[in-house]
Amino acid sequence: MSHETATHRLPSGVSAESLPKISLHDHLDGGLRPQTIIDLAAEIGLALPADTADALGEWFTTSANSGSLVDYLKTFDVTTGVMQTAASLTRVAREFVQDLAADGVIYGEIRWAPEQHLTKGLTLDETVEAVQAGLELGVEDAAATGHTIRVGQLVTAMRHADRSREIAELAVRHRENGVVGFDIAGAELGFLPAQHAEAFRYLAEQCFPTTVHAGEAAGLDSIRSALVDGHALRLGHGVRLAEDIEIDSQDDQNTYVVVGQLAQWVKDRGIALELSPSSNLQTGAIEAWGDDIADHPFDLLYQLGFNVTVNPDNRLMSGTTISRELALLSDAFAYDLDDLEQFQLNAVSAAFLSLEDRVDLALAIEEGFENLTRD
Incomplete structure (x- = not known):
């Protein structure tokens, strides 16, 4: 395995x-605008740790930079x-x-946990419908600015709770209304995917795709359980596979x-790793390798041929975007446009879309990168 060490920036003008x-891998409750939080909190009388958008955004990133997934999750x-x-x-x-559209995303899967949004009387189905309405409006807004984007919901169950079968049925019930897959999330350590085997078996019977948070706060046993018990087609993070x-x-x-x-x-199965470099650093997921983006095993996995993808995880908590994550990796590992294109094509291959839609999406990625190079 060869490895370049020289610092690299994107080509001039790109x-x-x-x-x-x-x-x-992009959480709905991890991607709010600070001003929106202030507006919505004012409507319900919720006290916040800061009263301006800039200060609130700073509070989120500072609080999330704890080195612990459990502490990181408290900001939610x-x-x-x-x-x-x-x-x-x-x-x-x-x-x-x-x-997402403003950041150049052309396909996004938005994950969130309906069971966490029921305190004001909404039903599970009503939460999914409300989110879908917003996603569709966002797609229309993007189109009005000349940007084509497609999105889907990843309905998520909380791994420390006991509603996974119910949430799995909810996801399948809305498979024709924007839901493209299922996930489990939350505190990983001590909550193996095996504890939700019934839900995952039901999803497999329904031919419904799953991605599973594994290999972030817990190690190889969590990853093995995600694959064996969770029938995972992708690993949420999966960084500790290294x-x-x-x-x-x-x-x-x-x-x-x-x-x-x-x-x-x-590696041999091409199971995608949903890597999130900044988040992995914040939560301590890569502490075995170091405390800087350049220490992230991303490049090791990439050079060895693993199906690596680049994701923001929680844009608010990490103060990031996919574009920022790509730029950080480019600087850390001397990646060029061909590498960055490959990461997008890896993600296309793992998207919870039909084969025909993935072919179209790959062509759009290739054309987009080719136009940048030609320009």
Whole structure:
């Protein structure tokens, strides 16, 4: 495995925002605009830790930069607190799509947990319908500005709760109303996907795709359970799969590794890793390798041929976008446009769309990058 170390920037005149992009791991309650939180909190009398958009945004990124997934997740008490009515869900979803489009995203899967939005009397189905209404409005808004974007919902169950079968049925019930897949999320350590085996078995019987948060706060056992018990087609984060890769030796030009059985299986099957570099750094998911983006095992996995994708996870908490994540990786690992295009094509191959739609999406990515190069 060869590895370049020279710092690299995108070609002159090309910004990461101008690249057509795919977003596979992007949480609805992690992507609110600070001003929207202030507006919605004022309507319900919810006290906030800051009273200006800039200060509130700073509070989120500072609080999330804890080195602990559990502490990171506490910031969501604020965002979910203002997302308890149909109107608020629709507004947040609409702005979410607007912000994706502004960042150059042409296909996005938006994940969120309906069970966390019921305190004001909404039913599970009403929450899904409210979010879908917002997503569709956001798509229309983007079209009015000349940007084509397609989006889908990833309905998520909280892994520490006991509603996964109910949420799985909800997802399948809305498969013709914008829901494209299922996920489990929340505190990972101590809550293996095996605890939700019944829900995952039901989803497999319904031929409904799943992605599973695994390999973030917990290691290889979590990943194995996601694949075996969760029938996962993608791994949410999955960064700690690198624990199954042993560095055998290194010289100035090459690194020689031994790939374990589990990692080899993920690689050979082309199972996508939904990597989120900034988030992985904030939550301590990569602490075994270091405390900087340049220490992230992203490049190790990429160079070895794993199906790596680039995602923001929670744009508010990490103060980021996909464009920023791509720029950070480009600087850290000397990636060029061909590499960045490959990450998008990897995401296309893993998208929860039909084969025909994925072919069309791949062509759009290739054409977009070609036009940038030609210009």
